[in-house]
Amino acid sequence: MIDRTELWIVIIGLGLGSFGLRFVFLGLVGDRPIPAWLMRHLRYTAVSVLPALIMPLIVWPAANDGQPEPVRLAAAAITLGLGFYFKNPLLAMVVGGVVLVSGIYLTS
Amino acid sequence: MDTGDLRSSYIKGLRDGAPFILVIAPFAMVFGVLSKSAGLNVLEALAFSVAVIAGAAQFTALQLMQDQAPTLVVLASALAVNLRMAMYSASLTPYLGHLPLWKRGVVAYFLVDQAYALGIVKYEREPDMTNGERFAYFIGTITPICPLWYGFTVVGALVGAQISLESGLDFAMPIAFLALVGPALRTGAHGAAALVASVSALLFAFLPYNLGLLVAALLGMMAGAEIERRSEAT
Numbered sequence: 450m451i452d453r454t455e456l457w458i459v460i461i462g463l464g465l466g467s468f469g470l471r472f473v474f475l476g477l478v479g480d481r482p483i484p485a486w487l488m489r490h491l492r493y494t495a496v497s498v499l500p501a502l503i504m505p506l507i508v509w510p511a512a513n514d515g516q517p518e519p520v521r522l523a524a525a526a527i528t529l530g531l532g533f534y535f536k537n538p539l540l541a542m543v544v545g546g547v548v549l550v551s552g553i554y555l556t557s
Numbered sequence: 558m559d560t561g562d563l564r565s566s567y568i569k570g571l572r573d574g575a576p577f578i579l580v581i582a583p584f585a586m587v588f589g590v591l592s593k594s595a596g597l598n599v600l601e602a603l604a605f606s607v608a609v610i611a612g613a614a615q616f617t618a619l620q621l622m623q624d625q626a627p628t629l630v631v632l633a634s635a636l637a638v639n640l641r642m643a644m645y646s647a648s649l650t651p652y653l654g655h656l657p658l659w660k661r662g663v664v665a666y667f668l669v670d671q672a673y674a675l676g677i678v679k680y681e682r683e684p685d686m687t688n689g690e691r692f693a694y695f696i697g698t699i700t701p702i703c704p705l706w707y708g709f710t711v712v713g714a715l716v717g718a719q720i721s722l723e724s725g726l727d728f729a730m731p732i733a734f735l736a737l738v739g740p741a742l743r744t745g746a747h748g749a750a751a752l753v754a755s756v757s758a759l760l761f762a763f764l765p766y767n768l769g770l771l772v773a774a775l776l777g778m779m780a781g782a783e784i785e786r787r788s789e790a791t
Binding site for chain 1: 576579580595596597601604605607608609610611613614615618622623628631632635636639640641642643644645646647648649650651653654655658661662664665666668670673674677725727728729730731732733734735736737738739740741742746747748750751753754755757758759762769770773774775776777778779780781782785786
């Protein structure tokens with residue numbers, strides 16, 4: 450059982466902390482120029498953080514006890530490939546989802 | 558300013574954000590269900606989602622609290638998961654930093670992965686957008702996303718039935734993010750950043766408190782920036 454005091458400390462602390470992280474540059478830097486070297490790194494934020502966030506979930510899915518699993522790997526590869534080739538996130542998402550759900554259905 | 562332009566920017570954002578309903582609704586519901594099974598009531602689950610609006614951090618915090626981790630460790634790990642938000646904030650600053658403070662505060666509160674991903678791609682592709690149009694577009698993207706995040710947290714906490722991971726719900730977030738990453742791989746530098754970050758995330762997964770994510774993201778960004786710098790130098 451989670452302690453109630455701890456729960457509310459975490460909810461409030463995490464809320465304030467998350468807002469702080471989201472606000473730090475937008476709010477405090479504002480329209481002052483950001484150095485070129487920093488911007489050059491920031492251009493690659495999305496393509497670095499998002500893959501790093503999901504890669505362990507793709508290779509070691511908790512639903513398969515952390516072992517690589519062919520259906521999820523295939524769905525991931527197809528989604529990424531379609532997104533890259535057609536530049537259309539929705540198409541990639543829908544086909545990837547269909548591959549995933551039908552693959553899980555067929556192999557279960 | 559022509560309010561028609563603002564309206565059409567808002568509608569465009571709404572349209573671009575709408576597909577994420579398919580992802581957000583199940584994801585929020587899973588959080589609600591897990592909260593319920595961890596002993597949280599509906600109000601507590603909702604407070605979590607309203608205060609934080611960041612799925613990965615919420616799941617991390619919930620998991621660690623169930624494992625009886627010390628409060629400081631819970632907070633530090635979940636905030637580490639959210640450190641990417643600071644990078645989002647910095648990367649949007651050239652486009653949204655001219656807005657009035659209260660609007661920047663609104664953007665900061667609603668700065669979720671999907672809104673960032675849509676926004677940054679749009680702003681890079683259409684540099685002629687005015688500040689007002691950018692803000693309207695941003696608000697458009699979060700209109701179908703954030704209210705659903707709150708709503709389906711409540712639905713999940715009310716239903717509370719065991720949703721089995723085997724149904725593939727666990728994989729909704731990876732699929733959604735991959736669908737965004739694919740089109741964002743516009744140059745070799747972007748591809749190298751993604752590759753380095755992906756491999757590093759696996760290599761450094763052993764690090765505690767989700768530090769592997771941060772290390773991997775930094776290495777990916779450094780790889781992308783370095784390749785961009787070299788290609789400009791030649």
